[in-house]
Amino acid sequence: MTAPDTAASAAAALMELSGISKRFTRRLDAAAKIAQLLGARLREETVHAVDDVSLAIAEGEVVGLVGESGCGKSTLGRVVAGIHQASAGTVTYRGRDVAALEGRERMATALAIQMIFQDPMSSLNPRLRVAEIIGEAVRVHRLVPRPDLDDYVADLMRRVGLDPDYRKRYPHQFSGGQRQRIGIARALAVRPEFLVCDEAVAALDVSIQAQVLNLFMELRQDFNLTYLFISHDLGVVEHLSDRVLIMYLGRIVEEAPTEALFGDPNHPYTQALLAEVPRLEPGRRIFKPITGEIPSPINPPPGCHFHPRCPHAMERCRVERPALRPTGPGRFSACHLNDEARG
Amino acid sequence: MSETLGNDPALAGLAERTPDARRWRLRAETPLVRVARNFAESRVAVFGLVLLVAIIVAAVLAPYISPQNPYDLSEIRIEAGELPPGAVERADPPRQRFDIPIDPAAPGVQQLALNGAAPFTVVTAEVLVSDPERIEVRLTGEPAGAFAEVGRLRIDGVPRGAELTVGEKHSFRSFWEVPGADLAAFAVVREGGFEGTFELEVDLRGAHGEAIMTHWLGTDSQGRDMYSAILYGLRISLSVGVLSCLFAMVIGMSLGLVAAYFGGRVETVIMRIVDLQLSFPAILVALMLLAILGQGVDKVIIALVTVQWAYYARTVRGSALVERSKEYIEAATCLALSHRRIVFRHLLPNCLPPMIVVVTLQTAHAISLEATLSFLGVGLPQTEPSLGLLISNGFEYMMSGKYWISIFPGVALLITIVAINLVGDQLRDVLNPRMRRDG
Numbered sequence A: 001m002t003a004p005d006t007a008a009s010a011a012a013a014l015m016e017l018s019g020i021s022k023r024f025t026r027r028l029d030a031a032a033k034i035a036q037l038l039g040a041r042l043r044e045e046t047v048h049a050v051d052d053v054s055l056a057i058a059e060g061e062v063v064g065l066v067g068e069s070g071c072g073k074s075t076l077g078r079v080v081a082g083i084h085q086a087s088a089g090t091v092t093y094r095g096r097d098v099a100a101l102e103g104r105e106r107m108a109t110a111l112a113i114q115m116i117f118q119d120p121m122s123s124l125n126p127r128l129r130v131a132e133i134i135g136e137a138v139r140v141h142r143l144v145p146r147p148d149l150d151d152y153v154a155d156l157m158r159r160v161g162l163d164p165d166y167r168k169r170y171p172h173q174f175s176g177g178q179r180q181r182i183g184i185a186r187a188l189a190v191r192p193e194f195l196v197c198d199e200a201v202a203a204l205d206v207s208i209q210a211q212v213l214n215l216f217m218e219l220r221q222d223f224n225l226t227y228l229f230i231s232h233d234l235g236v237v238e239h240l241s242d243r244v245l246i247m248y249l250g251r252i253v254e255e256a257p258t259e260a261l262f263g264d265p266n267h268p269y270t271q272a273l274l275a276e277v278p279r280l281e282p283g284r285r286i287f288k289p290i291t292g293e294i295p296s297p298i299n300p301p302p303g304c305h306f307h308p309r310c311p312h313a314m315e316r317c318r319v320e321r322p323a324l325r326p327t328g329p330g331r332f333s334a335c336h337l338n339d340e341a342r343g
Numbered sequence B: 001m002s003e004t005l006g007n008d009p010a011l012a013g014l015a016e017r018t019p020d021a022r023r024w025r026l027r028a029e030t031p032l033v034r035v036a037r038n039f040a041e042s043r044v045a046v047f048g049l050v051l052l053v054a055i056i057v058a059a060v061l062a063p064y065i066s067p068q069n070p071y072d073l074s075e076i077r078i079e080a081g082e083l084p085p086g087a088v089e090r091a092d093p094p095r096q097r098f099d100i101p102i103d104p105a106a107p108g109v110q111q112l113a114l115n116g117a118a119p120f121t122v123v124t125a126e127v128l129v130s131d132p133e134r135i136e137v138r139l140t141g142e143p144a145g146a147f148a149e150v151g152r153l154r155i156d157g158v159p160r161g162a163e164l165t166v167g168e169k170h171s172f173r174s175f176w177e178v179p180g181a182d183l184a185a186f187a188v189v190r191e192g193g194f195e196g197t198f199e200l201e202v203d204l205r206g207a208h209g210e211a212i213m214t215h216w217l218g219t220d221s222q223g224r225d226m227y228s229a230i231l232y233g234l235r236i237s238l239s240v241g242v243l244s245c246l247f248a249m250v251i252g253m254s255l256g257l258v259a260a261y262f263g264g265r266v267e268t269v270i271m272r273i274v275d276l277q278l279s280f281p282a283i284l285v286a287l288m289l290l291a292i293l294g295q296g297v298d299k300v301i302i303a304l305v306t307v308q309w310a311y312y313a314r315t316v317r318g319s320a321l322v323e324r325s326k327e328y329i330e331a332a333t334c335l336a337l338s339h340r341r342i343v344f345r346h347l348l349p350n351c352l353p354p355m356i357v358v359v360t361l362q363t364a365h366a367i368s369l370e371a372t373l374s375f376l377g378v379g380l381p382q383t384e385p386s387l388g389l390l391i392s393n394g395f396e397y398m399m400s401g402k403y404w405i406s407i408f409p410g411v412a413l414l415i416t417i418v419a420i421n422l423v424g425d426q427l428r429d430v431l432n433p434r435m436r437r438d439g
């Protein structure tokens, strides 16, 4: 991972998000609007799935993204992968605003960022043969000359650990692990630089999870890939990531190098998450679930989103949103406690 | 992954234990085979399918298997009109005319060879003037039995005041009507003798014509074979139904897919139109349209498409919304594939199975709708009579007891629709197990 030798480049990120928000609004249909006029209490519901997130990912880095279910990890991943348009904020890839790109560049960037999905069944079109699933985009975008396409697909299949003889099969004829490999081959086929893996192993048996994770790491070496690795499995993230982001209800609450984060979590939510992880050390199996329900992203609590469940919540937490502030080398955390300690 | 290994617990257990990499082997049955096997579970449905295939084959091959082309005017004879089921249609009976010149002044026997056209190639009359008041005539024809049976013999030219020894004179016309059996011999008698020569004009007619065909389902008022008319009508009904369904499907599915895929305002507009369309009774809309457009196959198809596309749009949107949210669509977006490719190559094929059911059932619906329109007289023109039009044409004869002209096309329509529905219902059970009526 040789950094380009311009002055700014040492810090320049491959992928940078600034102020990204993603809101889903359920609009009222005509009937609901009439009902509303007649006095029914119906309102447009807006989900702040991602709320003002900024982050930077350097080339070659593996960044883990962790959070409870529904906190907006997948949504953030989809914004990064270009599947969702952000409601606000900009996504910058190699220094260029992705939304402003046109024509060839837009296409090149779209292909450079690929996503691996959670469900190995629903992420493959059941009506297409494996060769078509993997080769379609290559053929459509003419990335490889026609006559070489078969060999190209066969190579990819071998590379992800599939027998190229299976290329004429349909997805339902494969096991979960094999399907996930097909999904990986499909993404690799367009020669991406950046992979967003959304719970990419969560649906697999534990033994298969390890194989697929190893495949990811091999590919990282071979293809010089950068990863945004989304998971709710802290163990997987700890094993894989250089850096970890902790997300809570649409916001990044802590960001730190993996070792630092697992060794010394700063944010009360991170601490609670880590305490939840069942450790395999005998005798020291503290299992303390985070108390309270995850608040609804439709009606998030004001101030710090975590305050209804935070053991350290103060008056200030209920009104003021804590900013993501540096707490150490490469570390950021969004908690008022840090100010208290300093001030 | 709900479709595991059928319901054999041993196999299912095995699959749990075998390494994941080998599981597919146990699942090698292709979806098509599975659908066929599940379909065959219902005997009634298989019967329906066989029936339907037979109906379709009959309709397609109508020109080759029907005994008559009911719309070729040279093939139908109005004389054969309104024959009851099972009646045999016969050609006009054979007929022969010849004149027998008689000279009463020449006593003795005269052998006369007469007009030798078919069916008797040779007719001989033996005229015997035995006494001035009586002339015996004996007729023989060859070959013998050319008239299977002589039905009628008319003899004209009998001199005033003379009488024949057989038959009776017509009450006011000049000829004599002679029963066929008496053909062989008769005499002309005149009291006071004959005055000069005269000619007997004999008009010979067979009792039956040659059998042309048996009308197992009777004939209509024009003498059309109902069986042939039904085969041709089936052909028209089926093609109108299938064609209108195909067009409606293409239009409806495209709009439904676009609505589901793009969402937002596009979806709102399309689905409001669909709601509007579906809120009017189909028959009413079709009637109004045809009142404006006039008759014709193309116009009926337009009307049927107009009232049916919305069903397809709504059904396909439902399944497309489910498919759209699946990750393979996101993957396709991520691979920068065009919207058109995603909609028609990824979304569409996955929405097809439930559509097969809708297409089948809607075809039945289209056929009966067309029959209704034709029955009401606003559908197809008389030159392209579908089953509905046949029913309608025969309806006025119902009261006079000629039930077959209307009932048989009705039965054909009923059988067709029931067969399609049997197939459609079973397909629905097989393809969308969740919609099973029996839980």
Ligand SMILES: Nc1ncnc2c1ncn2[C@@H]1O[C@H](COP(=O)(O)OP(=O)(O)OP(=O)(O)O)[C@@H](O)[C@H]1O
Binding pocket: A024, A025, A047, A048, A049, A067, A068, A069, A070, A071, A072, A073, A074, A075, A076, A232, A297
């Ligand atoms: N297309 C959508 N339309 C409306 N709301 C959505 C949509 N996608 C996600 N959401 C909402 O946004 C929030 C975040 O969803 P997201 O899928 O990003 O969570 P997640 O962190 O990936 O959860 P999980 O771990 O369960 O996958 C949820 O409340 C979800 O209901």
Ligand code: SF4
Binding pocket: A267, A268, A269, A304, A305, A306, A307, A310, A311, A312, A313, A314, A317, A322, A334, A335, A336, A337
């Ligand atoms: S800001 Fe307050 S409520 Fe939020 S995590 Fe920190 S202490 Fe807890």
Ligand SMILES: [Mg+2]
Binding pocket: A073, A074, A075, A198, A199
């Ligand atoms: Mg998710």
